Amino acid sequence: MITLEDVAAFAGVSRATVSRVVNGDSKVKAATRSKVEAAIAEMGYSPNPAARALASNQSQMLGLVTPSYGGGFFGALMDSVQSEAEASGKQLLVTQGRDSADNEWQAIQRLYNLRCDGAILHVRALSDEKLCRLAQDGRQFVVLDRQISGLEDRCISFDHYQASQLAAQTLLARGHRQIACISGPKSRVSSRIRRQGFLDAMQEAGIEPVACMEGDYDLQSGYQQADLLLRQHRPGALYCCNEEMALGALLAISEHRLSIPQDISVICYDSGERAAFVRPALTSIHFPITDMARFATRLLLTPDAPRETFAPRLIERDSVRSV
Amino acid sequence: MITLEDVAAFAGVSRATVSRVVNGDSKVKAATRSKVEAAIAEMGYSPNPAARALASNQSQMLGLVTPSYGGGFFGALMDSVQSEAEASGKQLLVTQGRDSADNEWQAIQRLYNLRCDGAILHVRALSDEKLCRLAQDGRQFVVLDRQISGLEDRCISFDHYQASQLAAQTLLARGHRQIACISGPKSRVSSRIRRQGFLDAMQEAGIEPVACMEGDYDLQSGYQQADLLLRQHRPGALYCCNEEMALGALLAISEHRLSIPQDISVICYDSGERAAFVRPALTSIHFPITDMARFATRLLLTPDAPRETFAPRLIERDSVRSV
DNA sequence: CTGAAAGCGCTAACAG
DNA sequence: CTGTTAGCGCTTTCAG
Numbered sequence: 146m147i148t149l150e151d152v153a154a155f156a157g158v159s160r161a162t163v164s165r166v167v168n169g170d171s172k173v174k175a176a177t178r179s180k181v182e183a184a185i186a187e188m189g190y191s192p193n194p195a196a197r198a199l200a201s202n203q204s205q206m207l208g209l210v211t212p213s214y215g216g217g218f219f220g221a222l223m224d225s226v227q228s229e230a231e232a233s234g235k236q237l238l239v240t241q242g243r244d245s246a247d248n249e250w251q252a253i254q255r256l257y258n259l260r261c262d263g264a265i266l267h268v269r270a271l272s273d274e275k276l277c278r279l280a281q282d283g284r285q286f287v288v289l290d291r292q293i294s295g296l297e298d299r300c301i302s303f304d305h306y307q308a309s310q311l312a313a314q315t316l317l318a319r320g321h322r323q324i325a326c327i328s329g330p331k332s333r334v335s336s337r338i339r340r341q342g343f344l345d346a347m348q349e350a351g352i353e354p355v356a357c358m359e360g361d362y363d364l365q366s367g368y369q370q371a372d373l374l375l376r377q378h379r380p381g382a383l384y385c386c387n388e389e390m391a392l393g394a395l396l397a398i399s400e401h402r403l404s405i406p407q408d409i410s411v412i413c414y415d416s417g418e419r420a421a422f423v424r425p426a427l428t429s430i431h432f433p434i435t436d437m438a439r440f441a442t443r444l445l446l447t448p449d450a451p452r453e454t455f456a457p458r459l460i461e462r463d464s465v466r467s468v
Numbered sequence: 469m470i471t472l473e474d475v476a477a478f479a480g481v482s483r484a485t486v487s488r489v490v491n492g493d494s495k496v497k498a499a500t501r502s503k504v505e506a507a508i509a510e511m512g513y514s515p516n517p518a519a520r521a522l523a524s525n526q527s528q529m530l531g532l533v534t535p536s537y538g539g540g541f542f543g544a545l546m547d548s549v550q551s552e553a554e555a556s557g558k559q560l561l562v563t564q565g566r567d568s569a570d571n572e573w574q575a576i577q578r579l580y581n582l583r584c585d586g587a588i589l590h591v592r593a594l595s596d597e598k599l600c601r602l603a604q605d606g607r608q609f610v611v612l613d614r615q616i617s618g619l620e621d622r623c624i625s626f627d628h629y630q631a632s633q634l635a636a637q638t639l640l641a642r643g644h645r646q647i648a649c650i651s652g653p654k655s656r657v658s659s660r661i662r663r664q665g666f667l668d669a670m671q672e673a674g675i676e677p678v679a680c681m682e683g684d685y686d687l688q689s690g691y692q693q694a695d696l697l698l699r700q701h702r703p704g705a706l707y708c709c710n711e712e713m714a715l716g717a718l719l720a721i722s723e724h725r726l727s728i729p730q731d732i733s734v735i736c737y738d739s740g741e742r743a744a745f746v747r748p749a750l751t752s753i754h755f756p757i758t759d760m761a762r763f764a765t766r767l768l769l770t771p772d773a774p775r776e777t778f779a780p781r782l783i784e785r786d787s788v789r790s791v
Numbered sequence: 792c793t794g795a796a797a798g799c800g801c802t803a804a805c806a807g
Numbered sequence: 808c809t810g811t812t813a814g815c816g817c818t819t820t821c822a823g
Contacts, residue, residue: 198518220537261808365745399722422688519800
C-alpha cells in the first residue's frame with residue numbers, strides 16, 4: 146500500500162501539504178496542489194482510514210440500528226441512509242436490534258465501540274430513558290420514527306395515529322360502513338397507535354368496525370387474518386396496517402373469489418415497495434420512511450439542517466371504490 | 469475515551485500485557501490476567517479499532533457487494549453473512565453493485581480502499597478477467613453464485629441449469645404436458661441458464677413448452693407475465709424462476725379465477741423468504757443462497773475450511789398436483 | 792503558503 | 808511471563 150509519505154516524496158513536498166490537498170484545505174498554492182494531485186493520481190494513492198481515524202479522532206463511519214433485515218422495508222431504508230451518508234463521504238455500519246431492548250442496547254454499544262461518529266436509531270423496545278442517557282453521554286444520534294420528550298430535536302417522527310385515522314376516514318368518506326382492519330401485533334406501541342387511530346375514527350363516525358384482527362406485519366399473517374376475517378364476515382372494506390400484510394390479504398381475497406374493489410375495497414400503509422406494483426394498485430396512506438431516513442441522516446451530519454416534517458398523505462389508486 | 473494505557477496504569481502492568489489479555493494471548497499469568505480483566509471491566513475499556521487496525525494492518529472488516537438492496541432476498545443474505553462474520557469478531561461493510569460492471573468494480577475498489585481484509589462478491593456484470601486480476605493483486609475474496617475458471621477455489625456456485633431441469637422434470641413426472649415458464653431477463657447470463665435448463669428438460673421429454681415469458685424478477689413482472697400468459701394460453705403448470713415473480717403470478721392466477729393446484733400447478737425457485745408462507749404453500753426448487761453466503765463467509769475467514777457443495781433440491785409443498 | 796514535529800492508541804518484535 | 812521500544816499512516820499545531 147502506498148502512503149502519504151510516498152506521495153509527498155514523489156511530489157517533492159512535505160506530508161503536511163499532501164494531507165492538506167487530500168482534505169481540501171484551501172491554503173495551498175494552486176501549482177503545489179496540482180503537483181500533488183498528479184502524484185496522487187499517478188501513484189493511485191488512497192488514504193488509510195485507520196490512520197486517519199486515529200489521528201483525527203473521527204472514524205467517518207455512521208451506524209444504523211434497524212429492527213431486522215427482513216421485509217422489503219429494510220433494504221429501502223438502508224439504501225436511503227447509505228446514499229445520503231456516502232454523499233458526505235461517510236461509511237455505514239448496520240446492525241439489527243431484533244426488537245428486544247437488550248439487543249438494541251448492545252447493538253448501539255457495539256456501534257459506539259466501533260467508534261462510529263454518530264448513529265441512526267430505529268429502535269422500538271429501548272426505553273426513552275436509555276436514549277436520554279445516551280444523549281447525556283454526548284453520543285451523536287438521531288431517532289427514527291419515534292417521539293421522545295426531551296429529545297425532540299433528534300427525533301424524526303410520523304403521526305401513525307393520524308395516518309390510521311386518515312385510512313378510516315377515507316373509507317368512510319367513500320361510503321363504506323362495513324369496515325375491517327388488520328393491525329400489527331398489540332405488543333408494540335406503534336401497532337397499538339395505528340389500531341387506535343382507526344378505532345377512534347370509526348367511533349367518531351359512529352360506525353362499529355366489522356372486526357379488528359391482529360397480524361404480525363408479515364405476508365403470512367396478512368393472509369391468515371384476512372382469510373379468517375372473510376370466513377366470518379363480509380366486510381366491504383379492509384384496512385391493512387402495512388404493505389406486506391396487504392399483500393397477504395390480497396392473496397386471501399382472491400382465494401375467496403372476491404374482486405377488488407368491486408367486492409371489497411382495500412386500503413393500506415404504503416412504505417413504497419409494493420402497493421403501487423400489484424394489481425389493482427393499492428390505494429394507500431403513504432408512510433415516507435425512506436424520506437424520513439434520508440432526513441435523519443442529513444440531520445445527523447448537519448444538526449442545524451432545516452427541519453422537515455412528514456405528514457400522512459393519501460395516495461389514491463385503484464383499490465377503493467365509492468358506494 | 470479510555471485507552472490501553474489507562475488500563476495498564478490502573479492494573480499496574482505494561483501496555484503490552486493489557487494488549488495480550490485483550491487479544492487472548494495465552495502467555496500471561498492467570499493472576500495478572502484477572503487483575504487486568506478486572507481493570508478493563510471496571511473502567512469500561514473498549515479497544516480503539518482504528519489504532520488496532522493501524523498497528524496490526526488488519527481492519528477486521530469484511531466487505532460484501534450485492535447487486536441491490538431490493539427484495540427480501542438481500543436482507544436474508546446480509547443477515548447470513550453478518551452473523552457468520554460477527555461470530556469471528558469481524559465487521560461488515562456492504563455496498564451495491566447495481567448490475568453494472570463499472571459500479572461493481574467501483575464498489576469493490578471502495579471496499580479495498582476502506583482496507584477491508586476480504587470481501588464477498590455477489591457480482592454478475594463484472595468480467596471473469598477483472599476478478600482474476602483482483603486475485604492476482606493478492607486481494608482476499610470469494611465469489612458468490614458464480615463459477616470462474618481459474619478461481620474455482622474461491623467460487624461458491626449453484627447449478628441453476630440443473631435446478632431448472634429439476635423444476636421441469638418434476639412437472640413432467642407429475643404428468644403435466646401444458647407447461648409454461650416465466651424466466652428472468654435474458655440480458656443476464658444466470659437467467660439464460662435457468663431458462664435453458666427448463667427448455668432442455670422439456671425438449672428431452674419431447675414436449676413443447678406452452679410459452680416461455682421473460683420477467684424481471686420482481687413482483688410486478690411476475691404478475692404481468694402471468695396475466696399475459698393466462699390471456700393467451702391455458703397452461704396446466706407454471707414454473708417461475710424466482711419467488712418474487714411467483715408471488716406476482718399467484719396474484720394474476722387468482723384474478724383469473726384459477727385455483728392452485730386444481731386448475732394450474734405452480735413450481736418456483738425458493739430462496740427461503742416466501743414460498744413456504746403463501747397459500748397454497750409453493751412447491752419449489754430450493755436455492756440455498758443463505759447457506760451459500762454463510763459458507764462463503766466461512767471460506768473467506770478460513771480458506772482451508774472443508775468444502776461444501778450446494779445442489780438443487782425439490783421441496784414438495786402444495787402447489788403441484790399430479791394429473 | 793509550507794514544513795517540522797509531536798502524537799493518536801495499539802501491536803509486535805525483542806530483551807530480560 | 809512481562810516490559811521496552813519502535814513504529815503503523817495520518818492530522819494538527821506551531822514556526823517560519
